[in-house]
């Protein structure tokens with residue numbers, strides 16, 4: 600019997616090594632990775648320059664505490680801010696921690712204005728993490744059930760519905776911020792309408808609210824821009840990152856700008872591991888390799904190639920509802936629950952995932968080649984056709 604706590608329904612496969620977009624299991628069978636450990640392995644597996652940079656850092660210094668200056672944090676924060684026009688970065692170890700920091704910032708922002716019970720607008724079907732505050736912000740009962748009492752101070756509205764936000768603005772003077780994923784990941788690869796974010800920015804400005812974007816899944820070059828909000832002209836007040844930032848080394852970040860910058864003072868927040876030299880080297884090297892290897896343009900063009908391939912192959916297939924996404928964040932919504940497809944794909948040597956019950960989710964590593972993307976299509980499309988006919 601396993602002594603690992605049973606928090607995941609795990610597939611019966613164990614991987615022992617990887618290279619690029621490929622993984623090998625204990626039996627020597629090879630799999631094409633179209634999931635990247637859920638948007639984590641930005642650079643695929645065992646990327647030579649990434650591995651070399653980590654090895655070099657491990658040989659020098661892994662951890663030293665935030666009691667001291669950490670040069671890697673300075674460099675990574677400079678780089679993240681230069682890519683976004685954000686001003687400050689708090690480093691932590693995961694997405695939920697990055698969102699916890701954002702939630703705490705919003706509350707502090709409210710208290711500074713004399714609002715004693717600050718509230719944050721969050722979305723239906725949102726996913727922000729598994730800590731108490733972030734599961735309370737999450738819009739999925741399955742994530743919350745059994746853990747009540749939930750953390751208070753969240754007001755929920757439908758996703759992509761500005762009118763609902765305007766309604767809340769009229770009646771609730773405790774609101775201090777809006778927290779939203781530009782593209783919902785766990786919620787089923789659902790995207791905000793093009794001008795939604797620009798109008799939401801305006802609403803936030805009118806009411807003096809913070810606009811807080813959770814880019815934990817959709818950020819880090821996956822959509823063909825460094826960050827998903829950069830498909831618009833706005834700048835958020837807060838943005839959270841994690842998943843792909845360290846290409847597999849745990850690191851999270853909470854970035855601030857404008858009225859959110861400078862809110863935390865020394866002693867207000869912290870993390871023992873957050874932003875240690877190893878994690879920061881992973882983040883900085885990931886960003887550098889994305890730049891050197893022109894992976895933004897590649898994510899965009901490969902995403903279009905996969906999307907077009909899916910549309911062509913699945914055209915007219917009964918029960919295929921919608922194929923949507925941006926760059927290398929693609930969802931195929933079917934008319935029936937399709938969790939079984941994950942196992943069928945696994946048997947054929949393809950790693951993928953199903954979210955929101957009926958959406959096949961593709962999050963390939965940014966280093967996947969066009970030839971590998973074609974192999975992905977050649978395995979997945981017939982599987983979907985057969986599945987929908989059965």
Ligand SMILES: *Cc1c(COP(=O)(O)O)cnc(C)c1O
Nearest residue numbers: 693694695726727728784815816
């Ligand atoms: C995965 C995810 C999180 C939580 O990240 P963890 O590192 O698992 O805590 C938060 N927000 C979004 C959008 C995510 O996809």
